[in-house]
Amino acid sequence: MKPDELRNLAQKEDELRKSYRYRINVCCSSGCMPFGALKVLSAFKDAVKESGVEEECYVARTGCIGTCSIAPAVLVEPGDYLYQNVTPEKAKEIVKEHIVNNRPVKSMLYGNEAYFKKQLRIVLRNAGKIDPLRIEDYIAVGGYYALLKALTRMTPEGVIEEVALSGLKGRGGAGFLTGLKWRYVARATGSPKYVIANLDEGDPGVFANRTLAEADPHAIIEGMTIAAYAVGASKGYIYVRSEYPLAVETLKKAIEAAKSMGLLGEKIFETAFSFDIELRLGAGAFVAGEETAILASIEGRRAMPRPRPPYPAQSGLWGKPTLINNVETLANIPVILLKGSEWFSSIGTKNCTGTKCFSLTGKVNNPGLIEVPMGITLREVVFEIGGGVPPGRRFKAVQVGGPSGGFLPEQLLDLPIDYESLTKAGAIMGSGGIVVLDDTSCMVDTAKFFTEFCVDESCGKCTPCRAGLYKLYKILDGFTQGEGDIQDLDKVEDLCEFIKEASLCGLGQTAPNPTLTTLKYFRDEYVSHIVEKKCPAGKCFKDGGGAGS
């Protein structure tokens, strides 16, 4: 593709978009699909045809709008009217009233403005507003312009500098400065170099990356291609969980579309830069998201992490310099290049710029996929965006960071969300899960649940994680059945310290967090289980023994 062709196509698409008075975006992401989104989509198409408004109204199949609690969700533009729990029957009425008679159906609208008020959508800028399967849709909203800019008007070092100045940190969890990582790979000797986009989001209850891939795959591809240009890579892999069939399908089609348009492949935009992307499927291993394990998995081996150094930047795939970024990190890149690092670094906090996507789930009134500026407090997320816990229930704890994130109590809710504050409190940013618990959840049982998850997902290479976590699980399981005595709590803390400090990779190093934080902030619940043989939440002691509440 020539630079002019991109501009022409964008203009043409923009005009086409503007020629419609209405645009109906039907969310067909994994969250809405199981609840009949495709039927709703075809109902809208039929209704538009039957009503004879085809020329005025465009019906689009889009990715996630973000309000998963009202699935299937439908967004009508202009005006961003959001309809909830849409059925084929409702679709008919919406077309009749809203499109034909220009009277939005108030009774079907999602009236929750607070849900969006504190959100800021950078990564999810296009989610729910474009058809992920049409590359033209992405180009119409300015897609691939950043790549054009990078390839034709910036040096690789210039790109790295811009990303470094933006202060962007890796969104996969560890929060390493992206610009710095790119620089390491750019300076490493060895050829070829590789870029890996990490979409192995295996955390239970986390679906931000998947949603991104389903809603805006080209943002990932564009960010990845820019990264490749910056570090001098010629080949890229997107490593995606095979449990995400829709994301896999969407990415596959997006890569094909980009190739057929010449946005991937040889001599992109008639420059000397060539880059190709291949999709690699995971097969059900949480640990494969760890950056050395992902290398093993792409090389067709057991996804067992290895010690670092050497870092993948020096010795990655097949021993070659390799850049590994989370897909959310990559999706930020095009915007940073187009709007500038200064704009980006003005968002969030001084040390932690930009936004973060979270899957907000658990005992919260408005679960869904949210994107918020860094530095927002947990209280704002849980109570304003999330709408608090269900009526009649009391907030108990919030877990941030996936299965190995810590649990934070009420008194820490004013903690700002950034890497440093969370780590200090015993939680982690992780890949972006926020799970809210109310007074019906038992903290001992919950710690046990997450420990069990990590036991199942441990690769088994190192002793602390393989054998230590299992013993930790057994002890916690004992507590929920009335076993153990109070001195066991010291033993648990000592064992947790060993696992945390001596494990080989991040999985083991963070796995004790749920136990350690619940011990720290909810110790009374442990004491109650062990001494009084009672579960305050009434969850444990199912098989006889002391009764619950």
Next chain:
Amino acid sequence: MSKTVELTIDGKKVAAKEGDNILKVARENNIYIPALCYLEGVSSLGGCRVCVVEIRGSPKVFASCVTPVAEGMEVITDSERLRRYRKWAIELLLAERPHVCSVCVANGNCELQQLATELGVDHLRVDRKWTNYELDLTHERFAYDPNRCILCTRCIRVCDEVEGVHAIDLMLRGKNSKVIFDLDDKWGFAESCTSCGKCSAVCPVGALYVKGKPLSEVKKKELVSFVMSRRSEKTIG
């Protein structure tokens, strides 16, 4: 030519080849660091975590078998914390499968047993797991008891890197991991196995052994050095 770096281990100044790991350098200088999965001559795993050390300036601990030396590095091989961690590592390995020394072929020649003595692991604070893997006696010369395996993968590495066969690997993962021959076949029917015996020679415990002989007679240590000398011949040749 590789560069030489200078570092201190427990205050003692030593010179080392750049790229070598701390454990190897310590041993060359007669400084003892307990270790279990490490085996000189094959690649390091960094799995057992017995060989952890501290490096001044870092709050973390490092597995010395996989941490390369660096100029000016100050390594500490013994501290209250390190002893506590090493004890946990041994304790967890002992509790992971039913290690019963009194009826084990390796009794008296077992590295796990020896480390338990040395580190004072005189009891277990966690419940033991009494696994019941089937004893594999199908090979005419060797035997394999998975109930005694500590998953150090020495056998896997020596079979792959020294014998060049890779008849052994791990199946499953995490706590369910198990050392297998071919497709979890019985040893005697594993077609890839060349019956060279290196795996049983390097097994630090009594999981892989030569039938009919107590390990004290096999003189394990000598066999190990035999294996390693073969390796160097191979590399040179």
Next chain:
Amino acid sequence: MPDGVQQTGLKTDRRLTLLEAAIKKHQYRKDALLEILHIAQELYGYLDKDLLTHISKLLRLPPSHVYGVATFYNLFKLKKPGAHVVTVCMGTACYVKGAEEIVSAIERDFNVKRGGTTPDGKLSLFVTRCIGACAMAPNTIVDGETIGKATPDEVLKKIRAVVGVEKVEAR
């Protein structure tokens, strides 16, 4: 097929042709093992030892390596699954909202353990970590159809309708 590769116990059929074509397309590259295992499972439904032996020979990988990889990843099935498959999501959101009760109810009523298949081969029960429909938790997938916000009774009813049996008595 490259020279010297022995046929194993696999029947020469369309599936084998497709599998071998896929391996060829990947140029017999060892690092394509995961891709090949995905394809093989799609074609055969599960990965038995003959199939794995054949793949190991074609890719010139040690059998123990192939077996190690196939058993490392949860998604690869080494045993034949049941005629009907029920998968209960055990992601955090579903767990918090009672997925465990659903699994226990199925285990009890159909005499099947998680990860296993009923003795008559009619029903397999799996648990999975997060299918991503967290807002509709707890979720159960019965033969590909997702049931959101489900109670154990609703799920049991659905399974009975699909499998066509009332209950499997414990032996």
Next chain:
Amino acid sequence: MAKVRLATVWLSGCSGCHMSFLDQDEKLLELAGEIELVYSPIADVKNFPENVDITLVEGAVGNEEQLELLKRIRKNTKILVALGDCAVNGNVTALRNSLNNSVEEVLKKAYVENATLKQNTPTHVPRLLKKALALNEAVKVDFYVPGCPPSANLINYVLNELLEGRTPALEGRFKYG
């Protein structure tokens, strides 16, 4: 000065640890000056007494009677010492724990399959526990003396340290098996 009240107990074990205790030979005479043996398989005392200073327990906890006894021992003893591998970690006694239906399988093997006369499992004896337990799986244990059996020297060392009011340092001194 009053003598230290010592007890030794034999639970599910082979009595090898007691043999090793006796192997202290002439050192036993030295000990005799300082201790009073208040309960032991080698002394004819029916009930476990109160106010015991040190109790050495050999063997794992195999049946309900032993569990009861151990609890009484704990209650009546200041310093409880697990003597030998069976008491420390179950050892051979606990090998039966690896069998799936531990108790039934063990009894069947011993009293039915391998019996020539009266092939049935005994009923008028204390019931076996589901799993044989190391002492610290049932009660709090103060000191551990591993070995199968622990050497007479080690037993002597530990006893002397305890008599002197010191904590025995086991590192490098003992050997499992």
